[in-house]
Amino acid sequence: MKTVYLDNNATTQVAPEVLEAMLPYFHDLYGNPSSMHSFGGQVAWKIREAREQVAALIGATPDEIIFTSCGTESDNAAIRSALATYPERRHIVTSRVEHPAVKSLCANLAGQGYRITELPVDKNGILDMEQFVGSLTPDTAAVSLMWANNETGVIFPVEKAAELARERGIPFHTDAVQSTGKIPINLQKSAIDMLSFSGHKLHAPKGIGVLYVRKGTRFSPFLIGGHQEKGRRGGTENTPSIVGLGKACELAARDMDAENTTVKRLRDRLESALLTRIPKCRVNGDIQQRLPNTTNISFEFVEGEGILLLMNEHGICASSGSACTSGSLQPSHVLRAMGVPFTMAHGSIRFSLSIYTTEEEIDFVIEKLPPIIERLRSMSPYWTSIAQACVSA
Amino acid sequence: MWEYTDKVREHFLNPRNVGEVENPDGVAEVGSIACGDALKLSFKLDENKRIKEAMFKTFGCASAIASSSALTEMIKGMTLEEAKKVTNQDIAAYLGGLPQEKMHCSVMGKEALEKAIENYQGAPAKEPGAQIICECFGVTDREIERAVRENNLATVEEVTNYTKAGGGCGNCHDAIRQIIERVRAEAKPVAPPKLTNIQKIKRIEEALEREIRPSLKHDGGDIELIDVVGNRVIVAVRGACAACKASDITLKHFVEAKLRDLVSPDLIIEEVAP
Numbered sequence: 001m002k003t004v005y006l007d008n009n010a011t012t013q014v015a016p017e018v019l020e021a022m023l024p025y026f027h028d029l030y031g032n033p034s035s036m037h038s039f040g041g042q043v044a045w046k047i048r049e050a051r052e053q054v055a056a057l058i059g060a061t062p063d064e065i066i067f068t069s070c071g072t073e074s075d076n077a078a079i080r081s082a083l084a085t086y087p088e089r090r091h092i093v094t095s096r097v098e099h100p101a102v103k104s105l106c107a108n109l110a111g112q113g114y115r116i117t118e119l120p121v122d123k124n125g126i127l128d129m130e131q132f133v134g135s136l137t138p139d140t141a142a143v144s145l146m147w148a149n150n151e152t153g154v155i156f157p158v159e160k161a162a163e164l165a166r167e168r169g170i171p172f173h174t175d176a177v178q179s180t181g182k183i184p185i186n187l188q189k190s191a192i193d194m195l196s197f198s199g200h201k202l203h204a205p206k207g208i209g210v211l212y213v214r215k216g217t218r219f220s221p222f223l224i225g226g227h228q229e230k231g232r233r234g235g236t237e238n239t240p241s242i243v244g245l246g247k248a249c250e251l252a253a254r255d256m257d258a259e260n261t262t263v264k265r266l267r268d269r270l271e272s273a274l275l276t277r278i279p280k281c282r283v284n285g286d287i288q289q290r291l292p293n294t295t296n297i298s299f300e301f302v303e304g305e306g307i308l309l310l311m312n313e314h315g316i317c318a319s320s321g322s323a324c325t326s327g328s329l330q331p332s333h334v335l336r337a338m339g340v341p342f343t344m345a346h347g348s349i350r351f352s353l354s355i356y357t358t359e360e361e362i363d364f365v366i367e368k369l370p371p372i373i374e375r376l377r378s379m380s381p382y383w384t385s386i387a388q389a390c391v392s393a
Numbered sequence: 394m395w396e397y398t399d400k401v402r403e404h405f406l407n408p409r410n411v412g413e414v415e416n417p418d419g420v421a422e423v424g425s426i427a428c429g430d431a432l433k434l435s436f437k438l439d440e441n442k443r444i445k446e447a448m449f450k451t452f453g454c455a456s457a458i459a460s461s462s463a464l465t466e467m468i469k470g471m472t473l474e475e476a477k478k479v480t481n482q483d484i485a486a487y488l489g490g491l492p493q494e495k496m497h498c499s500v501m502g503k504e505a506l507e508k509a510i511e512n513y514q515g516a517p518a519k520e521p522g523a524q525i526i527c528e529c530f531g532v533t534d535r536e537i538e539r540a541v542r543e544n545n546l547a548t549v550e551e552v553t554n555y556t557k558a559g560g561g562c563g564n565c566h567d568a569i570r571q572i573i574e575r576v577r578a579e580a581k582p583v584a585p586p587k588l589t590n591i592q593k594i595k596r597i598e599e600a601l602e603r604e605i606r607p608s609l610k611h612d613g614g615d616i617e618l619i620d621v622v623g624n625r626v627i628v629a630v631r632g633a634c635a636a637c638k639a640s641d642i643t644l645k646h647f648v649e650a651k652l653r654d655l656v657s658p659d660l661i662i663e664e665v666a667p
Binding site: 301302303305306309310313322329330331342343346378379380381382 | 395402405406408411422426427428429430431432433450451452453454455457458529530553557560561
């Protein structure tokens with residue numbers, strides 16, 4: 001059975017060019033870039049090139065790039081560094097829809113006496129900027145807001161928010177794991193102090209992340225060890241993955257236009273076809289301020305896990321914000337923060353496309369999904385009464 | 394991804410008895426959309442007062458649909474007295490087991506069955522004097538007490554897995570803890586849940602893998618499960634253990650004790666005849 005992979009916000013395939021770029025660094029060029037011999041030194045040279053490729057994608061300079069192990073590490077390093085920079089400040093501003101890498105860290109810090117403001121969002125997942133400004137105080141040690149939401153794709157105006165934080169002398173961090181490589185980012189023109197992203201969301205391998213730290217921003221390392229990354233992140237460099245990430249960033253810059261035209265068009269096609277063919281469903285999240293590759297659709301009166309498992313029978317991969325798929329008993333915190341009714345939240349499905357998604361794959365999903373929803377609805381005790389109510393009304 | 398058994402998967406993909414019985418003798422609806430799963434069960438009796446037809450409609454995850462399907466299959470042909478004795482564990486066992494976090498699906502089946510029988514017999518639908526403990530999922534003290542008693546639950550997390558109570562805001566965790574303490578103090582030591590043979594073998598294998606083998610391997614030994622006959626667990630010792638004179642002491646004092654502790658207190662360990 002062919003796999004139709006529409007779960008690219010979870011992880012992506014490693015691009016063939018990326019894999020090819022990485023392979024020599026496992027077996028042939030395995031030297032330690034810190035070594036004094038040229039066998040290792042040539043690897044250091046390659047890392048320098050990767051650092052330039054990464055910096056170019058986000059409009060940074062190479063010495064503002066720190067390689068880490070993943071997005072979560074970058075998020076932790078950034079927020080903890082801001083707190084270490086201002087030890088007398090005890091307040092953190094974030095949002096209610098952050099990824100667990102930020103959300104759980106903040107909950108943990110709350111247990112250590114920090115005051116956390118979790119900014120609400122409206123029904124479209126949009127941040128209220130007035131509330132944001134109102135939340136900033138002289139006691140605020142850090143702001144951490146995601147650039148784009150992993151579940152809905154909704155984009156926050158982080159550049160504007162960063163300016164407002166800078167005016168007040170507050171370090172600003174953004175978790176850009178979902179937006180990097182999908183929408184243009186130019187940090188030279190922004191007031192963002194720190195930015196995190198992860199390789200495996202943009203066709204590099206898992207286990208490699210980036211933390212951007214603006215030149216002049218005080219930084220306190222999270223992993224203390226050797227002199228790697230100029231003492232800002234100890235640990236021998238993950239050379240194959242760094243080389244792969246460099247290549248992936250170069251490809252992402254090349255494909256940025258396609259992402260915002262071809263991929264976006266396929267996403268829109270999928271979305272509008274499903275909305276037309278399936279009654280009682282709706283899109284979660286603002287449809288304008290949104291990543292080009294993501295759509296989050298709720299199918300009323302059915303439960304997401306069932307949808308996923310029936311799609312799985314056709315090789316279709318997606319994810320859901322339903323309670324049953326998370327292992328917790330409540331549906332996604334993002335959808336709840338947006339006030340999505342329970343009848344809708346349990347039946348939410350996220351499709352996230354990539355540059356490798358084809359027209360045929362989208363057609364396949366458009367063909368297979370309506371009968372799946374119909375089948376589950378025919379089993380649902382709620383659907384009959386709703387259908388009857390519609391007929392009699 | 395959840396680790397569902399083939400039987401759960403099969404009942405989810407090909408659910409039996411979906412729908413509503415026409416002119417049912419008993420019918421009940423439990424759960425709600427807010428809770429994430431709901432089940433409507435209806436049945437009809439034949440002239441001998443045995444369940445002739447049973448059908449369900451379920452909103453919920455794969456295990457909720459599979460549990461409902463299993464339930465309708467299990468109770469067909471039963472008298473109401475027999476059906477009343479079906480427990481949530483029977484439903485889970487019929488499906489070859491459910492993930493711990495999904496046990497509440499089997500509890501939902503049991504509740505629907507009970508209420509549908511009450512509906513037929515004209516008994517009160519709601520237990521009198523029951524008090525809502527978990528407001529997020531509308532779970533009463535009676536429901537929690539019963540789950541604790543019947544499934545020998547000891548922690549809030551287990552209660553959440555079986556009843557959903559406490560799975561939302563968490564404000565009721567203290568109240569749940571108090572119920573657990575009260576029930577466990579009242580109850581004489583409850584007989585541990587009866588295991589099917591397959592469950593028993595699975596648990597023994599798990600215990601061997603997780604708790605026993607690593608310790609033996611540490612000393613260069615190993616153990617292999619050969620057979621389980623009733624309560625007799627027949628094993629073969631390998632590696633350094635095979636040559637070790639103290640291996641029967643290890644078997645009795647370590648392996649058997651562990652298995653009794655983790656699986657069932659009646660187990661007896663035996664070494665396979667050479």
